[in-house]
Amino acid sequence: MGLLSLGTPLDWHDSRHHNEHVREHGIIQLINMFKQHAGRTQDTFLWGDEVEYMLVDIDEAEKTAKLSIDKDHILKSLNDESLSLHKSVDNNISFHPEYGRYMLEGTPASPYNGNSLDDYVYVEKNMIKRREVSESELPAHIKPLTLTTFPRMGCPNFTSPCAKPIGPASQSLFLPDEIINRHVRFPTLTANIRKRRGCKVAINLPIYPDINTKLLDDSIPHNRDLFDSDKEPFIGASKPGHVYMDSMGFGMGSSCLQITMQAANIDEARYLYDTLAPITPIMLSLSAAAPIFKGFLVNQDVRWNVVSGAVDDRTFVERNSEPYAGYNVFGGLNIGKDQLLSSVDVNQTLNEYGDLKNLKTDDGKPIQRVPKSRYDSIDNYLGDGSYSTSYFNPKLNDIQAPINKKVFDKLHNEHPELFDTYLANHFAHLFVRDPLVLFSERINQDDELENDHFENIQSTNWQTLRFKPPALYENGTDLSTKPGWRVEFRPMEIQLTDFENAAYSNFISLLSKAIIKFRPNLYIPISKIERNMKTAHNVDSVLEDKFWFKSLDQWNLNNNDFIGYDLSWFDRYLNAGNDELGHDEVYINGYSRNGAIINQENGNRSSAKTVESINEVDDEGTDQKYTINEIINGNDKFPGLIRLIIRVIANDLLPAQQSHHCESQVLAKNLIRIKHYLLLISQRASGKIPTTANWIRAMVLNHESYERDSKVGVRVNYDLVQSAVEITDLLNRELVLSFFGETVGEYLLGSL
Template sequence: MGLLSLGTPLPWEQTREYAEHVRTEGIEQLIKMFKAAYARTGDGYLWGDEVEYTLVKFDHGRGLALLSIDKDSVLADLNEGGSLAQLSVDNDLNFHPEYGRFMLEATPLAPYNGDSLENYLYVERNMNSRRSVAQTAIADGTIKPLTITVYPLMGINTFTFPSAVANGEASQSLFLPDEIINRHARFPTLTANIRKRRGEKVAINVPLYKDTNTLSIDESIPKGRSLFKHDEEPELGAALPGHIYMDSMGFGMGCSCLQVTVQAPNLNRARYLYDSWANFAPLFLALTAAAPVFKGHLADQDVRWNVISGAVDDRTAYERDVKPLHSDGAFGGMTDEAKARAQKIPKSRYDGIDSFLGDIQNDFAKDGEAVFKYFSPELNDISPPINERTLQRLAQEPQFDPVLARHFAHLYVRDPIVIFEERIHQDNDDETDHFENIQSTNWQTLRFKPPTQQATPDNKSVPGWRVEFRTMEIQLTDFENAAFSIFIVLLGQAILATDSNWYIPISKIEDNMKRAHHRDAVLKDKFHFKADISSPAFDTVELSLDEIVNGCDSFIGLMALVKKHLESRFGITGDDLSPKGTHARIYYYLELISKRASGELPTAAKFIRRFLLDHKDYQHDSKITARMNYDLLNTLNSISELGEDVRQLLGDDIGNYLINNPKA
């Protein structure tokens, strides 16, 4: 989760004094990174995935499933110097900290080779090993590392083991104890600094699912607490009627997701892949929907994205262009100098991308003019705010054409949220922490990842130009997570090979992100899509996810594109992609995605919602009881272990195949 350094994180009152220093030096680091790696080319299609786990403790005797917040020591055990470090290495695994003490993040130790078919078949096995090794490290059979997007009872009554009380100084939350936050000093400081900069606690309002006995007010909000100044904010308007109100970073950053990063051959191709993937980000958010419940209430949406967006929204009332909750709070915790140049910022730092990078075809540094194949500046039609100082500085460097410079200038409207005292002064020739301080806390649907200063054309030992696909929700089984990861990566490879025109206006992609949040968007919504990927025009049509994935009269479909790519790149024919073919596993990966898009198989969100609505204890009031939570998570654990319940989610064909063939 972003930049994690050793040292002493500064509170906001000190961090803000160095904000301009970090921005200025960060851009100098970026310039040196570009100068070093600008001419780098010929890199292989390497890639990796990130899977996040939620540690759930089952008390079967009492019918409880609680968040485990006392097993975070497993991270130290599994990493260098730890008692189980060799087990991680032997299984080609790397474990990382996440925001919550109840969370683990795991990746392959080394990147996969996207040009090797065997590596695609290895992905699920690696994911199997991550779950198995995590379970070994936990050393408690009552605690399970589940791949769930959101824990349903987060913030309701006693929901952790050991129990903890919501009275912490860092979050000042009415619902979440600080004991859920990672012990590394960065995380509580990040939580507090977001609140201090904003001048208010974050206010997340998710539309409440309306049932026959559902009340329009959130009864879980405690009344009369006066522990902190911000305790009164729900009554001042932070909590909206008809919504689930959440007030802390943990509600968002406690969600889990599935992310994929690929390395492109060079800078220009990375920019093209970034732009081409842009509209798939909202589509695959909807396809992987897995979050229909927050803070013990059913939501009238199916995904996590806007919850995380609100959870890290450090913008002041002035920047959000709203009336402040407190009379003196328009500019929050900004310095007088920062107030003088403050501007309206329409979106949180965790949101959709705001501009394309442009599919540049030439060497701008040499020619002094950018030549694009398909891209046109008119496609960047939402005019995001920019940091003029950053734009002017980058304009002086030949490696940055105006479109690329504006991308970074937009990222740099943000302040650094956490600065480490020991890292204030850095060597810009070799270090990147100041750049990453801003870059890694712009959590957008895609992330363009420049190489470091060490990534010179002749040094292939360090990564090159990369793009991260960030929207997918974590799925319940390793099979599903492998399927979606592999599909996105194969789609990216097919895009690079076919060089089609996927551009539509950014405003249409922005609208698609809103539609992707809707309940049952897979079946009920249509999405803006390129009318003709062979045409230089930017005309759009509205298609369902079934039509986009499985094809229709106007579009061949992503599934057909990926299958054609498998044949042309790897020699896999239709006979190979069958239940009894030589590549049955890949066949079932594709079947999963095809049937999810058609609605034949439910999303995890639809499955979870249906389970809760049908539960014998449900009172048609949109509320989740402790017993409902236990029964749900017990079933989800069974599914993750490919027990008999897996058929309920994945259907008889895929379910029976997995029960009989649990290992990839």
Template sequence: MGLLSLGTPLDWHEAKQYNEHVRDNGITQLINIFKQHSKTRLNDKFYWGDEVEYMLVDINDDSKTARLSIDKDYILDDLNDPEKPESYNKAIENDVSFHPEYGRFMIEATPLKPYNGDFICDYIYVEKNMIKRRKISESELPSNIKPLTLTSFPRMGCEIFTSPNAKPIGPASQSLFLPDEIINRHARFPTLTANIRKRRGHKVAINLPIYPDVNTKLLDDSIPKNRDYFNSDLEPWIGASKPGFVYMDSMGFGMGSSCLQITVQAKDISQARYLYDSLAPLTPIMLSLSAAAPIFKGFLVDQDVRWNVISGAVDDRTFIERDEEPYPGYDFFGGLDVEEEVKDHMNNLGGGKGINGDRIINEFGDTNLKINKLTKPIQKIPKSRYESIDNYLSDEHYKFNDKKSYFNEIYNDIYSPINEKIYNRLIESKLFDPILAKHFAHLFIRDPLVIFNERINQDNELSNDHFENIQSTNWQTLRFKPPALYPDGENLSEKPGWRVEFRPMEIQLTDFENAAYSNFITLVSKAILKYNPNYYIPISKIDNNMKIAHKVDSVLKDKFWFKNPKLWNLKNSDFIGYDLTWFDRFINQGNDELINDKVYLNGYFEDPLNIEVEEETPDVGNSDENESKLTVNEIINGNNIFPGLIKMIIKLIATDLIPDTLKDNNHCNLNELAGDLLTLQQYLKLISYRASGKIPTIANWLRNQVLQSPLYNQDSKVSDELNYELIKKSQIISDLDFNHPELLESYFGKSLASFLKSRQAPTINGISNGH
């Protein structure tokens, strides 16, 4: 959730006088980071880690209710307090670290130490570590409170959805639906909630299309009509809500959802930049493939994912920055301090339009409207702080083995305003090329949202808090993460280096699934760095793909812009044989008499069957020279024309992760390694089957559970009783409770369900065994 400081957070109206101070010193800190690390971190190890977010759900089988538990957040203090060794030691001894999240009903958990991406055993350990996290948290909670990995809680914002019950009358959010009691108690979180609203000048407004059904009334009838606690209570009636849409008005609807995030460390800054760029086109693909959120505020919605919800939930842009007409009686400028003559001029114009027209005065997106005293120009800002990336970082400095740079500036084709002052400082430092300088200068168009009084003045040689204040509140699909600052004499090779964080994926219900998606993204990253494919497409097409990924069942029904496979710079013939059956051939002897055993370790590289490999691309339609429209299935699984991501991963495993001693023996004759490879195969099978439609996404499964339930009235609404039914089924699946085999098979399919049933649970230090 970003930087958590101790101290007194300033209200927006106090804090905004320090905005330029934070930006100026934050960039000084960034420049110092580059001085310390950009030339010295040249061969870091491929380490990686994951972040899993849980919701604490109070499941009452007597009353048949399921509520978000908002009074059990004490477990975070206990699990992080060395003076409470019974709880603290459970986490430390099991290599687990627990962290706060936005919601009081949420916890985040990560491995205590990063994983080594060169060892197969670490990829297998991920799931074991995730199981430990869940079981440790369960051991700290009453038996009726379950830590579930739900992307969205179906009835968040309905009349009674918390335990204990709390009313939505809080001053921080002023929400009509969410009480402030759901917000984490740390002072940063309610301040962040209030400051977004105050800077914006009105509450956030999220509108999701209602899923149409036979008895659906395309009207959000949950909006109270006569509440008058706050002036903002009138907003849905004067323009904030839309007919046919579910209306949500608080940061908690987005930041109270859960996701799965993966961070990988590259060997140096240039490799990290290439990896960032290569993963960018995959962000909407993985959003679609991990879809798990078809229900919000008790309504089935006509989309499958949370992304636009969380984007809207932290959107602090004013009307004029969005280039929109304000609500009647509201200010174009929200909480910005603007010269009175500018306000008078805008009011005389009678409208806020024109930011994207004659008011733009330079290539940086500046206008002739300035904030008083700080002289920071007001800009049209096309996106929320939580959105898809706006710029590639360029692979120009990455040394490919035998390939030239793929990047072309025409791929950065969307309007992306930057902070001119910041850009010039970075260029003048001679540590940043123009592309990288634009990346950070774009992030620094934003204001800091929370400033702690005690952290206003910092040592810019040792602290990077001001930089992180801006960096960590730009929540994009990818985050380029520089190292921190360290005192002279520190062994930097033991500190985190240049990293890329992959952020779009929705959380899955089971540890098996979350481990599978985590492994997939990490192994894709490693395969990208080995095979150096070219995946560059225009940023505008990635933005278009993000919209497509929101659609119902987009993973099966839609096509996405992707690099024309002719231009991937990969030969399909190099990957023949590296499909999911490779694991079976390598693990088992007896069916490999084509030429010799070794052919199965190395795929069909020697072409023993004289297979003619077609190197032309299929007629995929809607193509141009650089891009094609491909299905998720094609991108993930490939076909007989071009390799998909899974074949790249399997060849990587076969050639880079199998111990050298086994490569000469042709087969895996070690039981432990054979078991690990079988598990990796099942992880990849899950991804493959979701992409092909052999098993459903969570969003598809949840939607069908609603539509097929006798408790559903075909009105697009999820009642309290139906919510309990969904949560109970989710709990059964999360626990892999095979007392309900039909439910598990409907979710995983028979093959994966059979594999999961056959496994043994790991031993967990200090608590009883789990699954």
């Protein structure tokens, strides 16, 4: 998670005096990075994934499941040459710390080759090894599970061993500081967010209404007087009818799946970034796995707004909110005594950069209205004007996104050959933020060789996408061996099984490869992506809602080019028969010439409940609202994202000598696996199989111990975790089939 350094972390009130220093040198480092890597043009399409695990202590005798907070030593062991590093090295695995002491992040040690079909199957094998290696370092009763959220996190006695919520870093009423990673960066980050903000974070999620639901968060203690902040839920922080959470751990203590792709050059990376942007809320909805927080069923399915709130360090003035009684509107900003509270007019107009008139910190940085948390969806496209597509229109960047004018001028005015308007605007927007953790030993850096100051800002802007420039290296370094221009895809929730996580990883990486090859125009206004992100939080949004998307007939693709490249392509390729045509032809029997699929297994014509297909259209006719089923699986006018992927597999990833029909058993086995990855995505989009969130919610609602009060008790939590284990390890046939559906479930059970 982000940048880890060794040294002495500064308290916010000390580090804030160095904020401008970090920004100034971070931008110098960024400019040097661009200068050093400007000539990279032919980098290979490489990619990798990040999987986050929770260590769960399961007590079968007591029927409890708790987060294990005393086994984090395995991270040291798996990175220590004298202990178990060999297990990681031998299996091409790398383990990293995450926010929670009970968390573990696993990645491949070396990236996958995006031009190798074998590597798309190897992904799952690598994930399996990560789980096996971590389990080998743990007692049998502690399992590394890929849960997006732990259902009873923040409830009494949810950790093993038990710890009380009395810690000074978070001052949480619910979470003990003992859940926080021991590295000094993490408790400092937790405390500094609170200190900069001027109060604790406040996350409020609507409670899922049931027959006996009180619509009241009765878990908030009324009689604690340990910290001044204990009174906050009673003076405006908590909302009636909502679950109230007050700590960074509720968000950064959840788990997700992230994918990073390397493009050939900076222009290709910018186009890929922009084209993936409208897909981020679609994949958030399609990967939904978080309907429970702090022991309550909530009236949403995903974690995103929780993490957003958990690291929201904006002050009252930056949020344009009235302060709590007795609290400073400027929070912990570095403001002189001459700046009185009365000097702030909440209705004050902003200039074009988002600055409030005549309000500056002591180091001269304008105080701004900042509409969003530093963990949120992207605010601007990068633009594809230097790429061959040139679809981007400046009007698409249509939301209020403040920028650091000083940074913009430094990049665009002094280095226009490196930073055009939109690229300069991107980084100037990121640099409205302050650095949150600064180590005293790292204040002064060599800007020709180091980029920690840049990463300090970059890595704490946690957005749905991250544009990642290459790092700085010594002169003479072979840059082709170092990571290049990359795009990180960040919105997806983690899934229970390695099969699912491999499926979602494959989908995004193969889709990125298809985007680069076919160059579709997916641009829609940023404001519509914002609306889609909110929609993606809804219960069962994948079936119940529609999403703004580029009109399917305006993708700059010819639908006829994708006829036949549906999921049945795998069967036709793997089984020679009377459908065999010429070398470059595709069998289309069973398809209409305009691409409508007939009698397909993927669920396009499923009887599952979905939104009616009458689409809302915008005024200009360039965007419409579609179901996720239409976007993923296509319709009569549009091939759907899956067919773009399958055409890439068929035309770019097959061995040249087997480009028409498969004659290799190994290749056939790999293709069958990839087919089922895509089938999982397709059937979740169509509603033929449930999302993880839908399945979890149903498990709670149908549990014999559930009292129809929206609360997830100790026994319900235990049974949920046990079911997750049995699905993860494919141990229970009935559960596996209820979770994966018959087709995918039977395939997985048969492939053991």
